[in-house]
Amino acid sequence: MAIIDARTLPDASPIEADLLIIGGGMAGIALAKELAGGPLKVAILESGGLEIEADNQALYAGSGVQRAPGNPDRPFDDYPIQSRVRALGGSGMVWGGKCAPLDPADFAERPWIPHSGWPVTRAQMQPYYDRACDLLEIPRFPLDRPRPGEPERQPLALDPADGFFPAPREFSRFSGGNDKTAFDAFRTQFAEAANITVYLYANVTRIRREGSEIVGLDVACLDGKRHTARAARYVLAVGGIENVRLLLASDGLGNRDDLVGRFFQGHVTYSNDGDDQNEGTAIAITRAAPMDLYAPGKGGVAHCVIGAGLPAQRRMKTGNFTATLFRVKPSEPATPVSADTATIGKAAARLAGQDDGQMLGYFAMAEHFPNPDSRVTLDPDHKDALGMPRVRLSWAYGDKDYADLERSVTGLADALGASGEGRLCWSLERNQLLAISRASRHHMGTTRMHADPRQGVVDPDLRLHEARNLYVAGSSVFPTSGIANPTLTLLALTIRLADHLKSKPLKSEIGR
Template sequence: MLRNFALLDAKNASIESDLCVIGAGAAGIAIARAFVGTRTRVAVIESGGLGVDRVAQSLNVGANLGLPYYDLAQARERRFGGTTMRWSGRCAPLDPIDFATRPWVPHSGWPIGPEVLDPYYRRAQDVLDVGEYRYDASLWQDIGLEPDGFDPATFAVRFWRIRARRFGHAFRQDLADAANVTVYLNGTVVSLAPDHDANSIRHVVVQSICGREVIVTARHFVLATGGIENARLLLASDEVERAGIGNGRDLVGRFFMEHPKCRVARIETPDPHGLLERWRKQFPRGMPKLWPALVPTAAVQERHGILNSSLAFYYRSAVGMSAAALRARPPGPAAIARSMAEIPANLVRRYVRRRSVVFAPQALHLLARGEQAPDRNSRVVLSNDRDALGQRRADLDWRLGEIDKRSARVLTELAATEFARLRLGRIMPAAWLSDGSPDGWPLPRPGDATQDHHDHLQGGNHHIGTTRMATDPSRGVTDADARVFGKANLFVAGSSVFPTSGWANPTLTIVALALRLADHLKARLP
């Protein structure tokens, strides 16, 4: 059932459950659904409501201390369904190399292998409703296209499956009808209280904005509040345990990773529209949307000492530019006429339907989405500022290193070689790739109306690695079962447990890990 925490009977000073899941995003909902119909009593605590709430969102406010990043108040959503309520639905699994310990990538290696997650990936496909568990180059045949012939020893073709399933809509009724699951909306967990021996969590304290406070007891607890808030909750428990729960080795909040993305090259090609149509979103009938990308093979990554990243193809269209940018650099009538003449009639119809009008000439470019190398100095830290509930806020110090930039440069050089060999066109690398700075990235230019959002460094709103899993507490915060080291009944769900990020968007792996954790908890909660 769904209940509003703020409207609970004043006599209810406590809530008892077998399992308490903190957060109702992709991970929290996946775990709760796995228990529907069982004899386990599940309490799900969600800070927001069914829709976006300005006051709940204000709890996300924090400062960006490192590289420019998104406004932290808007980079995640406190609501039932979490950030899936506004995501693109882009899904892909991690590659086998992402789980491996790579000598050229410090702090790499998972305590589990890809074979452990494989059956859960297949189950996650159903939860996300993204079709068959297949992401490789064989999908070219399914959509009726021939591959472009990129050297398979250099590049592997991977596909994203794209279907924006909103968990808050798709699974709301499932949980509302469940007799053994109660979702408490508009209640924020403000503290974790360890048992007298400090080896387990006794209860959590939940508050509403209006000042209501309730204690929730359970046999097991799962933090599923996202990569920033999971770390903040553990760090903010420093009044209970020195330095915070699970932070005896100063690892909570560290190793924050994103998927840095940026334009890396312009493509000069005689057939820009043909190339774009092949490598942009595909819409085969009866299948989820598919979007191909080029990914360096494991052998190439090892040979060049680079990260697992991807390349995709983009146009910069006139309609994609801001009004100020168009005024500053409008396409002339002759350029518009030439562009229209080059576009086949079927493409014109397709893009008119999408309300795109005309592409600027020679605006095709390569966009790199990078794996970020784990860096302990890239981190979430506690602020001295406090939110409306009196809790210390989370600030973000996002950092990138030499290997991150070098990987983007090498990836672009490999693409240039392949384009020349296949006579697809000429790759013109962006100047920032070779500007002499080992870790310099193009940053936003305040006040420049002509810049496109792909002109400068961005992330994907993916908050990864801040409670990483490891084989022992000297290397991470959680073990292979996502249990916080030193706590018998506290677990973490979400991308914060990823030791490395890979190139793929994290949600499919988040759900797969959540389903695995649910199975583990079922064994502990007979």
């Protein structure tokens, strides 16, 4: 129907719809796309505009710290504002388009990982992953992981019993960091549907409830105007940190069991360069055949990472793990192991013991385990321009996070050696890991999904346990983080939510 600047509405305007979506990021847009052209009148309330603007971004400012055993605390005050985008499209504005589903292991309850297990299986998610891939116009990810047929894209001959496998990654053009023109169409054209309205610069500052019913929203603009919004149903989709902020600022909505904001999980990478004196993280491959499957010659190309499947995790009693290989200089062929390459260390080249192999850099990622002490809270002493309390992020690791990382690296090294495919160099001390880690913009787990309201904030349908007509979308509902970029999974869950909303008549939803 339209894209409307909420600042142009008369003060105290009422906004009404059958369904109100709070947040115009990837989840909110995907939900509206699924409902476009249908009978429901849908409105999106987006805090930002069409471009990234400093005043809007400033609303995200907060404080943060990373903590890990045996490592000095790492101040992380810039992360709450730098890892998010407050504009139509959300963090899709800067996302690079990388896509992968979570592995079957990620959905499984693993007894050696506390708080693991999803109330849905990977097989049950398959049709929604397929539709999410279609939405992003990328190849689908089948469960059986087909073997690539091209000669230059042959996987390493790792023993399946070791449990390491080639995990595919694809790239969508619908991302602001990949193809802005395509992404601009993706994030705006759906609003041409007669039943869709998008309100920009419309900041939801409070969710109002009466008993177990959500009865309305307070909406504020930075120019001072205030509006109200009302619907039969609501979907909260403002990200893994902001979902928490709005629930807690709304009289602790959903937080009866003190779970909102807990179990924050993120993705970080671990690697280091080397020089003549110090080793770097490197994998020396013994074969001379092309390694394009794992290390394509340019960025943004479909490739595989080396993943640790459920057999490897069960055997090592670890979580998920990946090694992402890359060429030392992406514009040049892979470096021969006999070369004197200071960027990742001389001794790594000697690990292969052959002159006809090649040497690649890699970075490791390990699953960040659900941890109730890793959490987002409110800072009542510091408020933004709209009077909302700012957030405090305490991103915490436990001993198991780093122990499992090291066991997984050792397991991959053993698998490479046993297969004769190569050798691995890992030169990082545990007390260095926090300082050298590089954080992604992935905020997961803070409104976790669980059938038991004492163990989760939302139920398997993504409905808030404490409210009849409020749902939560996005990666905040993930019980565990896995390794894959969360975008494809959050879109699949959103499409699943859309089907649920379409199948449930409004009267039965409101009148229960």
